[in-house]
Amino acid sequence: MKFVIALFAPPHSPAARRALRFAEAVLAGGHEIVRLFYYQDGVHSASANVVAAQDELDVAAEWSRFVSANQLDGVVCIAAGxxxxxxxxxxxxxxxxxxxxxxxxxxxxxxxQLHEAAQQADRLVCFGGQ
Incomplete structure (x- = not known):
């Protein structure tokens, strides 16, 4: 199955952690991620300047590692960014x-880019939308 994952919530939110774990499970299950798309406050997860507290998971860094390691198409909405x-x-x-x-x-x-990816995928899964 082909997925598009859209993240609307900032990196310190539970939604961002859930989205990351969901994305990891998608690939572990043998499925494909067509595109990761960050929108609204989700764009902060693509900032190289986000610093997590020492006792918290650095979700932004984890996202960057995940995208690079799996050679995924990671897109940040330019207007929101x-x-x-x-x-x-x-x-x-x-x-x-x-x-x-x-x-x-x-x-x-x-x-x-979100619209295009949604046309190519079987499922669009959004995290943190209001």
Whole structure:
């Protein structure tokens, strides 16, 4: 089965941890993840600057490792990312910001990427939506 996973909640939320564990289970079960899509406050999980407390799981770092290790298509909504200060090098330069902070393995793109992936997948599973 092909899945698209959309995350709407920040990395310190239970929804972000559940989404990560769900994604791991999808692959462990022999299924495919067509795309991971971060939207709204979920974009913070793709920031290289998120720091978790020492006694907490660093969900943002775990997501980055998971995406890289499994060579997944990780997309951050560009509008939501810009609004929340999650920038790649091109956008940092475009908006004259001092630095980029998009973690490795992720790319900024439009909401259309979620729609396209949903058309290719059997299931769209969302975490943290309101």
């Amino acid at each position: 810009l609004r929340r200060g999650v920038l790649d090098a091109g956008e940092a330069q475009r908006y004259q910001r001092p630095a980029a902070n998009l973690a490795a393995g992720w790319e900024l793109s439009g909401l259309g």
